[in-house]
Amino acid sequence: MNRKANQPLVAVSTDVRQFEDACWHAVQQRYLEAALDTAGVFPVLVPSFGGRLDFDELLAGVDGVMITGSDSNVHAALYDGDASEANGPYDVARDATTLPLIRKAIDCGVPLLAICRGMQEMNVALGGSLATEIQERPGSLDHRAPESGSWDEWFAIRHAVAIEPGGCLASVLGPRGIRVNSLHRQAVKRMSTRLQVEATAEDGTIEAVSVRDSLAFALGVQWHPEYWVKSDEASSRVFRAFGEEVRFHARARTRVPPAAV
Incomplete structure (x- = not known):
């Protein structure tokens, strides 16, 4: 079997964590x-080594990029925000890796799926800014996870989002709204001019974006489709669509051009 065509490689972002006095580069299993x-x-996990990595070489060997969620926040200094500890925790090594990787993937036309923190990284990577502690805004929903409970309770599907007609997400899910989970304190504030809105919550929070001028699939969602992918049809469709785009990219790269006449 041709693995490149049937199960192409996708680069996956990692968090930098400290466990038992050792530094780990890790990702939650549900994404994988x-x-x-x-x-x-x-x-394929990408270590968060920032500028020590050759992103051109990496993208020459994969056919997709997935930027995962995390309980850390994009460092506020990257968008002229309030870089206080209250707006953390931060993961600067991840930021130094994901932001250039996102820009390079878009420029190279490599399919990109960005989830929760990943969508926020997309916006910052392309020149946008973030709002912090959005639950404190007048009229805002509380988009944070419950303070206690099981994993299923934290990731429970909680609120509706409206999908913009005619966009990338509508082509994946259809024009009808869906319900999603919500585990974030930050959200898009000033949206990058390279992005367009794909979905919003009832309080106006931007819930999904795509890249206007992208050469390939480039979608960011603020919720966590990876958690319910086996039981929620909308979550499954997001990942199936990403996989189809990755395989299309793989076939296009490996297609042998016709012989010159």
């Missing part, structure tokens, strides 16, 4: 399972 089992791609 959703990529492998639903998108049908081969996830």
Whole structure:
């Protein structure tokens, strides 16, 4: 079997964590399972080494990029925000890796799926800014996870989002609204001019974006489709669509041009 065509490689972002006095570059298993089992791609973890990595070489060897969510926030200094500890925790090594990787993937036409923090990174990478502690805004929903409970309770599907007609997300899910989970304190404030809105919550929070001038699929969602991918049709469709775009990119790269006449 041709693995490149049937199960192409997808670069996956990692968080930098400290466990038992050691530094780890890690990602939650649910992202990897959703990529492998639903998108049908081969996830490859990218260490958060920032400028020590050759992103051109990386993107020459993969056919997709997935930027995961995290409980850390994009460092506010990257968009002239309030870089206080109250707006943390931060992961500057991840920021130094994901932001250039996102820009390079878009410029190279490599399919991109960005989830929660990943969508916020997309916006910052392309020149936008973020609002912090959005639950404190007048009229805002509380988009944070419950303070206690099980994983299923934290990731429970909680609120509706309206999908913009005619966009990338509508082509994946259809024009009808869906319900999603919500586990974030930050959200898009000033949206990059390179992005367009794909979905919004009832309080106006931007819930999904795509890249206007992208050469390939480039979608960011503020919720966590990886968690319910096996039981929620909308979540599954997001990953299936990403997998289809990755395989299309893989076939296009490996297609042998016709012989000159």
